Amino acid sequence: MDIVDTHCHIITDDVTRYPRGPIGGTQSGWATTRPVTADGMIERMDEAGIGQAVLVQATTAYGYDNSYVLDSRAQRPDRFIAVGTVDPLRPDAADNLAAVAGDGGLAGVRLFTSGSTVPTQGEWFAAPETYPFWDKATELGVTVCLQMRLGPATEQLHLLLNRFPSVRVLLDHMGYPDIAASPTDAGEAVADLAVHPGLHLKLTHRNLERLHDVGAKASGFLDPVLAAFGANRIAWGSNLPAAEQSLPELVALAQEVLADVSEPERREIFAGTARRLYPSLTA
Numbered sequence: 001m002d003i004v005d006t007h008c009h010i011i012t013d014d015v016t017r018y019p020r021g022p023i024g025g026t027q028s029g030w031a032t033t034r035p036v037t038a039d040g041m042i043e044r045m046d047e048a049g050i051g052q053a054v055l056v057q058a059t060t061a062y063g064y065d066n067s068y069v070l071d072s073r074a075q076r077p078d079r080f081i082a083v084g085t086v087d088p089l090r091p092d093a094a095d096n097l098a099a100v101a102g103d104g105g106l107a108g109v110r111l112f113t114s115g116s117t118v119p120t121q122g123e124w125f126a127a128p129e130t131y132p133f134w135d136k137a138t139e140l141g142v143t144v145c146l147q148m149r150l151g152p153a154t155e156q157l158h159l160l161l162n163r164f165p166s167v168r169v170l171l172d173h174m175g176y177p178d179i180a181a182s183p184t185d186a187g188e189a190v191a192d193l194a195v196h197p198g199l200h201l202k203l204t205h206r207n208l209e210r211l212h213d214v215g216a217k218a219s220g221f222l223d224p225v226l227a228a229f230g231a232n233r234i235a236w237g238s239n240l241p242a243a244e245q246s247l248p249e250l251v252a253l254a255q256e257v258l259a260d261v262s263e264p265e266r267r268e269i270f271a272g273t274a275r276r277l278y279p280s281l282t283a
Contacts, residue, residue: 001049001266001267001270002051002267003048003049003051003236003251003270004051004052004053004054004236004274004275005050005052005053005054005236005237005238005240005247006053006054006170006236006237006277006278007054007056007145007202007204007238007239008036008053008055008056008237008238008239008240008241009055009057009058009239009241010035010038010040010055010058010068010069011031011036011058011061012035012037012038012068013035013037018062018067018068019065020061021061021062021065022060022061022062022063023059023060023063023085023112030242030244031058031060035061035241036240036241038055038068038072038075038076038080041053041055041240042076042079044240044246044247044248045079047246047247047248048246048247048248048250048251049251050247050251051079052080052081053079053080053081054080054081054082054083054274054278055069055072055073055080055082056069056110056145057069057082057083057084057085057110059085059110059112063085064084064085064086064087066082066084066085066106069082069084070082070084070105070106074104081108081278081280081281082105082107083106083108083109083143084100084108084109085110085111085112086100086111086133088111088125088130088134089124089129093130093132093133093136094132094133094135095136097109097137097140097142098140101142106142107143107278107280107281108142108143108144108145108278109143109144110144110145110146110172111125111145111146111147112147113125113146113147113148113149113153123148123152125146126157126159126160131163134160134163134164135164137167138164138166138167141168142168143169143200143278144168144170145169145170145172146171146172147172148171148175149175149176150175150177150189150190154175154189154193157193158193161196161198161199164198165196165197165198166198168198168200169196169198169199169200170201170202170235170277171199171201171202172202172204173202173204173206173207174190174201174204174207174225175190175193176206177189177190177221179207179210179211179214179218180210180213182220183211183214183217183218183219183221184217184220184224187221187222187223187224187225188224190221190224190225190228191224191229193228194229194233199233200229200233200234200235200277201225201233201234202235203234203237203254203269204236204237204238204239204243205243205245205250205253206239208253208254209253211257212253212257219260222258222261226261226265230268231261231264231265231266231268231269231273232268232272232273232276233273234268234273235269235273235274236254236269236270236274238250238251
């Protein structure tokens with residue numbers, strides 16, 4: 001099966017060429033305890049049967065300096081594309097996005113709204129100051145990975161997507177739904193977001209572990225989400241090395257949880273959706 005990993009991180013030990021500068025000043029533990037270089041990622045991809053991967057900027061190590069993912073992509077364009085981090089609040093955010101995206105540049109960008117690397121607290125991603133950024137992302141057709149937790153910020157997400165209905169947004173970790181508490185309630189909450197045609201879901205180990213834990217009850221979450229979004233708006237990502245398992249184990253986890261999903265739907269989740277969100281992957 002064709003597999004694209006839409007969410008993995010790389011860290012190099014060359015701190016002279018690629019100095020550390022995490023947003024917020026603090027590196028996450030995995031960035032120092034189990035870093036994976038670009039070459040190491042290719043080795044793991046080969047072991048797991050993954051053809052191509054999306055290198056998502058490790059802001060916990062490099063902040064807004066996307067040099068390492070861009071250089072790694074340039075060295076192995078057959079295996080990698082790069083998704084970097086930008087600041088949508090800066091006055092020239094639209095021009096900056098246009099400068100960093102495109103041929104040989106970033107295939108997408110990622111915004112944080114929670115966690116240790118948040119530049120500003122609150123639902124700033126939908127603030128009026130960000131509108132030029134969202135306008136430009138829509139114009140350029142750039143996929144924006146949005147890291148946010150469903151809950152208080154959900155209303156802002158609805159408002160944003162109503163204002164920019166054509167922008168492509170890939171919701172990291174499906175918005176961290178509380179599957180453990182109630183798979184059915186979590187599934188309905190995520191399914192409600194499907195009214196926005198440009199919104200896509202990134203299915204990672206953070207969701208898959210919870211779905212594995214609830215066993216047969218996983219269908220209470222998966223069924224409404226698949227019915228509402230369709231597999232063609234869901235993409236798998238490993239989250240290696242933030243995820244502690246090996247890459248083959250993370251692929252196996254996804255395959256096990258999705259075992260009852262039809263083969264055409266699995267093909268979409270494991271590769272088809274990613275190739276539409278990031279056309280450069282088809283090269």
